[in-house]
Amino acid sequence: MYWKRVMVGLVGLHASLSIAGYEQGVDEYQRGNFASAIYEWRQSAEQGDADSQFRLATMYERGQGTTRNLEEAHKWYQLAADLGHLPSQMKLAEQSLNGNGANASPRTAAHWYKRAAEQGEAQAQFQLALLYLDGRGVEQDAAEAARWLEAAAEQDVIPAQNNLGSLYENGLGVEQDHSTAIRWYQEAARAGDPYAQNNLGAMYARGKGVDRNHAWAVFWFAMSAQQGNEVAASNIASSLEHLQSREVKPRVANIRAGTSTEHDVISKVQRGDALHVLGSTDGWTQVYVPQQQRLGWISSSLLE
Template sequence: MYRKFSSRFLTGIVASTLLIAGGGEAFSQSAPDAVSRPLEKDADVIRKGRVDAPEGDGIQPSQGVTLFDRMGADLPPLPPEKEFKGKIDEAYGAFQRGEYVTALDKALTRAQAGDAAAQTLVAEMMSRGLGIASDPKTAAFWYGQAANGGDPAAMFQYALLLMQGRNVTRDKAKADEFMRKAADAGNASAQFNWAQILVSENPGAKGLSEALPYYEKSAEQGVADAQYAVAQIYVSVSDIGPEKRAQARDWMLRAAKAGFDTAQLDMGVWLVNGVGGPRDYNEGYNWMQRAALKGNVAAQNKLSHLYIQALGTRPDPVEAAKWYVLSRRAGMKDLALEDFYLGLTDEQQKQAIDAANKFRRS
């Protein structure tokens, strides 16, 4: 539903410029367009660790309950559901069930009476062509009505329209006003975008200082781009306190686990270089490989170095050459890797090219 205003995290301000030891030139990474990126199907969730009992305390690990123990046994009663005392929104309920015509009918009646939430729903359905033919211009009208009525989601969407001048007159001042209001009202995407605006318009420490609280709020709501930004600011800005600096790797890990390939790349670099915590070559290799498999060119380049230097993996000249070929085809030059590649046998080069030709992004 939401789209991102700034297509890139502001490189050169807090971008990562870390080197893998012996790995060639420094590189910086920018966040791609994807604020509301869905989690990967294999994305890690919070795990509860296991505590081993000290010897001699008589505590034994549970053996579990077998299938035969469970057969015919009465299940414990479910906890009672809390009584819902809020107002039932029939329009949104129908929308969530996929009953778009019904949802539009119910929402339109309320929208015409000035209900901001209903106006947002009407705008969303019209913009996406759900229950009605797509009508971006009328959708923009309803987003404007809902934004003026104080709906945070509508304020964010309307700010995007005003920035781009899509079906409305372009008005940056009004766009900034609605983006800020949406951010202050708790919209996670607006918080990230408003932080981007603050950094863009206030280069240096002042902009980062003003933007950080919005990045943090957005990160806490699960926006991977914001989590990445918080991690980079925590580790890169000199006046960040030690308690926040110690959390930098945790935020980078959250963004990486959410499937953000740039964060996966930087997580790999941080682990290999020992940034924000101890070195871990094996985990560094694993994160680098994830990003490379997604087509991240910088990760493909750095993964080649890991194979050459046997960091976190066995040395493999053909695999190293394969990743170099892929990154070179994408336009990333690396003289050290080119020298390595030219030093391979003709058969090894052929195998690497064949492997690169067969590569498919995961």
């Protein structure tokens, strides 16, 4: 019993020294004493402190306070990753996928992404899902991809939400469900993802999972096109044909970015110009501005 108590005390002392060494390294780094930081981190890294191992690896990777050495960086990342250190696992996965500091190996990348994903790391879940979708480093498995995409999507990884919507739309790895596809497209589209905005526009244009609504289709296509998505820009035309057009009454009128005269003027139109109308609210009408491939607002009183 005596020896057990002594061993517990030694383990606690060892951990305390490692933490102290890590914190001393941080202090030295913040002062710009990179060589001293490396010294402190190496001491605690050799005692098995994962945070110190990670910081030491980054110094070798960047060449701060020492000669740049990607192999040495990889070694310390590996030691920390084996201890469950999430940033190290992510770094190893990225290195393995890109061949930076190690031979490119999608299989190794998948291994580390999975280790991190199982700890709840959202970006690892997303990257692992992409590997399963493409069959890189793992057997292609749409169902497994969907599982990890959903885990990442629930943590608000926007591209994962869009990709998950696509799987539900097409019935890949999950039972086809257009309503669920709409849900995930909406999440990503509202967060500003141009691909989800285009996909959501297409769902409205076709009436998949929602009632067909060309005004909403144009809205989302335009939001996507405004971010440079050429596919969305080309999709707008077919839905514009279904919208009501109204002509401008005054000789010149302003189209604004919002529903008040305090908003910026984004375009000017002339008497007789026909504008495609999406809807109206509080005396303002939302229209599509083809010259700029974007949406704008005009006072409803200025339209026939």
